[in-house]
Amino acid sequence: xxxxxxxxxxxxxxxxxxxxxxxxxxxxxxxxxxxxxxxxxxxxxxxxxxxxxxxxxxxxxxxxxxxxxxxxxxxxxxxxxxxxxxxxxxxxxxxxxxxxxxxxxxxxxxxxxxxxxxxxxxxxxxxxxxxxxxxxxxxxxxxxxxxxxxxxxxxxxxxxxxxxxxxxxxxxxxxxxxxxxxxxxxxxxxxxxxxxxxxxxxxxxxxxxxxxxxxxxxxxxxxxxxxxxxxxxxxxxxxxxxxxxxxxxxxxxxxxxxxxxxxxxxxxxxxxxxxxxxxxxxxxxxxxxxxxxxxxxxxxxxxxxxxxxxxxxxxxxxxxxxxxxxxxxxxxxxxxxxxxxxxxxxxxxxxxxxxxxxxxxxxxxxxxx
Amino acid sequence: xxxxxxxxxxxxxxxxxxxxxxxxxxxxxxxxxxxxxxxxxxxxxxxxxxxxxxxxxxxxxxxxxxxxxxxxxxxxxxxxxxxxxxxxxxxxxxxxxxxxxxxxxxxxxxxxxxxxxxxxxxxxxxxxxxxxxxxxxxxxxxxxxxxxxxxxxxxxxxxxxxxxxxxxxxxxxxxxxxxxxxxxxxxxxxxxxxxxxxxxxxxxxxxxxxxxxxxxxxxxxxxxxxxxxxxxxxxxxxxxxxxxxxxxxxxxxxxxxxxxxxxxxxxxxxxxxxxxxxxxxxxxxxxxxxxxxxxxxxxxxxxxxxxxxxxxxxxxxxxxxxxxxxxxxxxxxxxxxxxxxxxxxxxxxxxxxxxxxxxxxxxxxxxxx
Numbered sequence: 001x002x003x004x005x006x007x008x009x010x011x012x013x014x015x016x017x018x019x020x021x022x023x024x025x026x027x028x029x030x031x032x033x034x035x036x037x038x039x040x041x042x043x044x045x046x047x048x049x050x051x052x053x054x055x056x057x058x059x060x061x062x063x064x065x066x067x068x069x070x071x072x073x074x075x076x077x078x079x080x081x082x083x084x085x086x087x088x089x090x091x092x093x094x095x096x097x098x099x100x101x102x103x104x105x106x107x108x109x110x111x112x113x114x115x116x117x118x119x120x121x122x123x124x125x126x127x128x129x130x131x132x133x134x135x136x137x138x139x140x141x142x143x144x145x146x147x148x149x150x151x152x153x154x155x156x157x158x159x160x161x162x163x164x165x166x167x168x169x170x171x172x173x174x175x176x177x178x179x180x181x182x183x184x185x186x187x188x189x190x191x192x193x194x195x196x197x198x199x200x201x202x203x204x205x206x207x208x209x210x211x212x213x214x215x216x217x218x219x220x221x222x223x224x225x226x227x228x229x230x231x232x233x234x235x236x237x238x239x240x241x242x243x244x245x246x247x248x249x250x251x252x253x254x255x256x257x258x259x260x261x262x263x264x265x266x267x268x269x270x271x272x273x274x275x276x277x278x279x280x281x282x283x284x285x286x287x288x289x290x291x292x293x294x295x296x297x298x299x300x301x302x303x304x305x306x307x308x309x310x311x312x313x314x315x316x317x318x319x320x321x322x323x324x325x326x327x328x329x330x331x332x333x334x335x336x337x338x339x340x341x342x343x344x345x346x347x348x349x350x351x352x353x354x355x356x357x358x359x360x361x362x363x364x365x366x367x368x369x
Numbered sequence: 370x371x372x373x374x375x376x377x378x379x380x381x382x383x384x385x386x387x388x389x390x391x392x393x394x395x396x397x398x399x400x401x402x403x404x405x406x407x408x409x410x411x412x413x414x415x416x417x418x419x420x421x422x423x424x425x426x427x428x429x430x431x432x433x434x435x436x437x438x439x440x441x442x443x444x445x446x447x448x449x450x451x452x453x454x455x456x457x458x459x460x461x462x463x464x465x466x467x468x469x470x471x472x473x474x475x476x477x478x479x480x481x482x483x484x485x486x487x488x489x490x491x492x493x494x495x496x497x498x499x500x501x502x503x504x505x506x507x508x509x510x511x512x513x514x515x516x517x518x519x520x521x522x523x524x525x526x527x528x529x530x531x532x533x534x535x536x537x538x539x540x541x542x543x544x545x546x547x548x549x550x551x552x553x554x555x556x557x558x559x560x561x562x563x564x565x566x567x568x569x570x571x572x573x574x575x576x577x578x579x580x581x582x583x584x585x586x587x588x589x590x591x592x593x594x595x596x597x598x599x600x601x602x603x604x605x606x607x608x609x610x611x612x613x614x615x616x617x618x619x620x621x622x623x624x625x626x627x628x629x630x631x632x633x634x635x636x637x638x639x640x641x642x643x644x645x646x647x648x649x650x651x652x653x654x655x656x657x658x659x660x661x662x663x664x665x666x667x668x669x670x671x672x673x674x675x676x677x678x679x680x681x682x683x684x685x686x687x688x689x690x691x692x693x694x695x696x697x698x699x700x701x702x703x704x705x706x707x708x709x710x711x712x713x714x715x716x717x718x719x720x721x722x723x724x725x726x727x728x729x730x731x732x733x734x735x736x737x738x
Contacts, residue, residue, distance in 0.1 A: 043381055
């Protein structure tokens with residue numbers, strides 16, 4: 001070994017010994033944190049022997065926000081927060097292993113959202129319909145469910161919305177996930193040879209600008225899912241393409257002929273976490289409500305007035321016809337604030353006083369990561 | 370708020386304040402660890418400006434083993450080690466983001482193996498053949514590759530073995546992953562109505578006992594992958610079933626009619642990590658070699674003698690005909706020990722002295738998690 005190598009080895013040993021000491025300290029603290037979590041569970045069970053709830057979305061959101069706010073690096077804020085997400089997940093599993101359900105077969109994205117929110121120490125399982133997610137959560141078969149609610153390009157996912165009026169579940173959190181769409185083919189032929197592009201209607205919509213610019217004359221066929229689109233391309237004789245994400249490309253062994261063809265490069269899908277629990281304020285919260293009304297001119301304007309008066313930001317408004325109920329219209333509203341805050345309570349009281357039925361879907365921490 | 374509730378809140382606040390202090394300490398230490406990792410990188414670059422290697426499998430294995438050995442709980446050993454796996458992944462990504470390739474479309478399992486080994490801070494991408502994994506690693510297009518090598522029920526995966534004789538890559542690590550097989554159908558009909566079961570030949574083999582006991586007369590059709598089997602069931606009119614894992618069930622929206630039908634409940638698949646780097650000893654290592662020989666009676670017996678003499682455990686022996694080379698036979702051997710250890714060096718020297726060509730595939734840490 002040369003002198004230089006010996007010097008290097010010596011210098012490395014000094015730093016590595018320090019890393020070993022740091023690791024020992026981290027491990028001691030991780031176990032101390034787990035002991036604290038056990039104590040919290042013990043206190044809760046003592047006072048609340050039946051229905052003690054160990055998962056506190058508001059508390060976890062606060063922890064993650066503090067982690068990001070005080071972070072001085074060199075680790076990036078997002079990465080440290082992700083580590084703390086996993087640390088809390090492991091500590092919680094020690095007290096109460098959580099069962100989380102989500103919808104297949106676009107599974108892989110929703111599962112990604114579930115793991116992003118709960119960390120990897122939960123038991124995740126998929127069911128075959130959105131309705132089954134709501135049913136499993138309402139019946140207590142699962143602790144929580146994760147459902148897609150809003151896509152940057154397409155707006156609210158109406159089927160999820162409708163289920164909120166039929167099931168008694170409450171919203172406990174939200175998750176935001178960035179996704180990309182690619183043009184996928186079984187082998188890279190030139191675009192001129194393409195005869196058809198398969199995709200979910202959302203995906204066709206999300207990529208309209210690129211499609212209009214690069215393949216305006218190629219037939220676009222809407223199918224039930226990205227997976228179904230990829231499957232058809234796999235079975236085709238090479239003149240078909242699909243729009244889909246990395247996961248579809250991987251699973252069906254398709255080539256990414258053109259990556260990131262979505263119109264809005266920041267194509268975020270929003271998911272909601274549903275449960276049976278009322279979540280306390282975290283300091284930065286959102287509230288979601290359903291309003292059922294009889295249609296008449298100016299009804300939405302009237303409904304929004306209480307928000308305007310109190311300077312409360314609406315983050316989303318969505319209206320739906322409600323033909324199969326006693327009401328004509330259904331409004332879904334997201335706004336900033338928590339139902340325990342005075343201003344929000346005033347708004348809710350004012351809304352209910354009119355000829356309106358109000359269903360509070362839940363107050364929950366804004367997505368942190 | 371009742372007295373009891375106030376007492377509970379007070380007690381909770383004490384513990385939560387302690388958790389907050391613990392979290393602050395953990396975060397400080399995580400960033401200190403990252404700074405140490407930066408220092409290690411800086412030292413390496415200073416002495417070794419061209420080809421400094423920042424990922425050290427032997428060192429990571431040692432850290433994880435120490436973590437598990439000294440762990441006193443309450444967190445389970447495996448879970449603390451998983452957290453440290455992620456911590457090292459984040460620290461390494463700060464210095465050198467790693468590109469890891471694996472084979473689709475059974476992707477999802479191999480990807481799981483890749484993430485289990487490298488943590489979630491690597492860039493994973495799939496390619497469409499095992500050969501492409503070897504090519505990308507040999508050419509330097511990717512830093513590392515993950516390939517399946519051995520399935521508890523079926524033994525070595527021969528295609529992977531053959532590629533080791535064609536490409537110049539070295540083995541840097543091994544990963545073990547438990548998997549389960551289920552009987553999947555598009556809707557739960559009774560087994561009597563079943564006409565055909567599709568599955569990868571490995572899966573048919575793994576579930577032979579259950580199949581023979583419960584559906585001895587139903588046709589079994591071998592297809593190219595579990596995903597393909599699931600796809601065929603999805604397209605069938607309800608009289609077909611597939612064998613596959615959770616991921617196939619999720620993705621194709623199939624029902625798990627019977628879970629865990631594999632003969633050996635501990636159905637572990639072993640993966641190898643391939644790279645271009647010589648890995649130093651970690652203290653608990655394995656070595657893999659390829660031996661090319663001319664066939665003659667007793668040749669394997671002679672080859673194994675050097676191991677027996679030095680009391681070295683062989684963990685795997687696999688023979689293959691080698692018709693397209695100058696040699697008749699090819700032996701793949703895994704054994705305990707590292708090529709830098711004296712006993713192993715003696716064995717390797719003794720083997721090479723005969724009419725045998727030896728290719729050292731690599732020495733690497735035994736799987737920790």
